[in-house]
Amino acid sequence: MTTPFDELPPAEADAIVARFVAARPQALADLRDRLVTDGQDPDALLDGSVDSLVPLWAWGKRHLRRRDDGLADTEAEPFAGQSVPEWYRHDTHRERLLSLDSVRLLDGVLTYVGEVVRRAVPGVAWRRGHHEVRAYAHRNRPVIGRGDEEVGAGPMVFGAARSHLLEPGSSPDGQLRGFVDRWVERLRAADAGSDERLHGESGPPPVAVLDDVVVSRGVEADEWVVEFGDDARALVGQAVVERLADTLPGNAGVTAATFEDREVLVVSGSVDPGELERFVVAELFRDADPA
Incomplete structure (x- = not known):
């Protein structure tokens, strides 16, 4: 069984996050290809602006599907034997809701969310989550960080997707933009007191x-x-x-x-x-x- 992120030795987590970062260009390219295949204009939906997250999420929600293979309760890890992003296996103990195709789609969406934040805030980068708090929620996971501030895009994007599947309408088109607006504000302030605020x-x-x-x-x-x-x-x-x-x-x-x-x-x-x-x-x- 795959070891959860919060139980990994830091060196092993560093290697996984490094591979995560190296895989982001391909994840973004795969998202662009999906948009083209679906007849969308990737240059419009992936223009790097915060506003572009609204039509992108509206499109993405239309392609989310529930898992229907009935294997969630018996497999040792999510989608065992199938190709999923490496980081996802360490982050998810059991996937009862999202289909495999939806997981791959969301990997591209969270990658683009990270790119939007990186464009909006100089000095922001993907990195391994760490904090002096013992039970830190993002420990060892890929996070977007600057200074002492970190945000976990993955749980928020996947949480919004699960909420939409369980209750259509519960994740509005502007939800990802709302997340990013708050993250950008926090990350821009990271060098001006985030250590005091957190500690x-x-x-x-x-x-x-x-x-x-x-x-x-x-x-x-x-x-x-x-x-x-x-x-x-x-x-x-x-x-x-x-x-x-x-x-x-x-x-x-x-x-x-x-x-x-x-x-x-x-x-x-x-x-x-x-x-x-x-x-x-x-x-x-x-x-x-x-x-």
């Missing part, structure tokens, strides 16, 4: 923390997934995050809550996602000391 600045939590608590649809009909990014974890600590498994049931329509892979909280019940996100953020900072 103990006093005062209220920054707005970026709210972007790091992401609520999306789960696999089952009554299931929701809460993902915690590095800002939230760094500011409140892993113990406060894990406490949510005990405090959430009985609130925001949640009947059960369990952590999966230490980084993702899976909840079930008659949940309103907006209410769930507000409750989670409020609970995270209820008695946390940011100083």
